[in-house]
Amino acid sequence: MFSSYSDTQLVSLLKSDDNAAFNAIYERYSKMLYLFIYSKLEAGELSKDVLQDLFVSLWEKRHSLVLKESLKSYLYQAARHKIIDIYRKNATYRKYLQQLIEHFDAQPHAIDEAVDYKARAQDLFEAINHLPEKMKEIFMLSRFENLSIEQISTHLGLSQQTVKNQITKALKILRANYAQTDKILLVISLVFMANR
Numbered sequence: 001m002f003s004s005y006s007d008t009q010l011v012s013l014l015k016s017d018d019n020a021a022f023n024a025i026y027e028r029y030s031k032m033l034y035l036f037i038y039s040k041l042e043a044g045e046l047s048k049d050v051l052q053d054l055f056v057s058l059w060e061k062r063h064s065l066v067l068k069e070s071l072k073s074y075l076y077q078a079a080r081h082k083i084i085d086i087y088r089k090n091a092t093y094r095k096y097l098q099q100l101i102e103h104f105d106a107q108p109h110a111i112d113e114a115v116d117y118k119a120r121a122q123d124l125f126e127a128i129n130h131l132p133e134k135m136k137e138i139f140m141l142s143r144f145e146n147l148s149i150e151q152i153s154t155h156l157g158l159s160q161q162t163v164k165n166q167i168t169k170a171l172k173i174l175r176a177n178y179a180q181t182d183k184i185l186l187v188i189s190l191v192f193m194a195n196r
Helices: 008-014 019-042 043-061 070-106 111-129 133-143 147-156 160-175 181-194
Strands: none
Touching: 008 019, 008 070, 019 043, 019 070, 019 181, 043 070, 070 133, 111 160, 133 147, 133 160, 147 160
């Protein structure tokens, strides 16, 4: 039905809460956007998540949507921003890991102990990196940026209860896989506080 409609017509209907127009936009652009996102991230599940976030965001912003260019340009620009954000978060993760490794290299601990801690810490960071994106972001802000529940809530626009729940779930996941999680997290936190 909507396949013959222009993007301008679909956007106008979208602003009027028309679900069918939204679905038509999704049908028109989701495949090419997915291929674009996948070409940058090379991770299927993550690319699907980014695509879903993109269209959820489009629906949530439908009433205030202002297109300076075409709908296609808008969607690709939004995808680029989400991809850059993921790169930025991963760069932050790598920075934390590198700081931790450098800290252990600089400490006069017994070699076996240092190697053991470095290996455990790297494993733990890998586990953190595999947490769901929002949970990972909240957890890292809490544990490595030392932000309070209230600060994270304000920064991300989430309720304080949601932030608490995400941190609790993250700790539960990590503790299930790593018996010494608390001890290593304490060491990691102290490293980053000392490096500030």
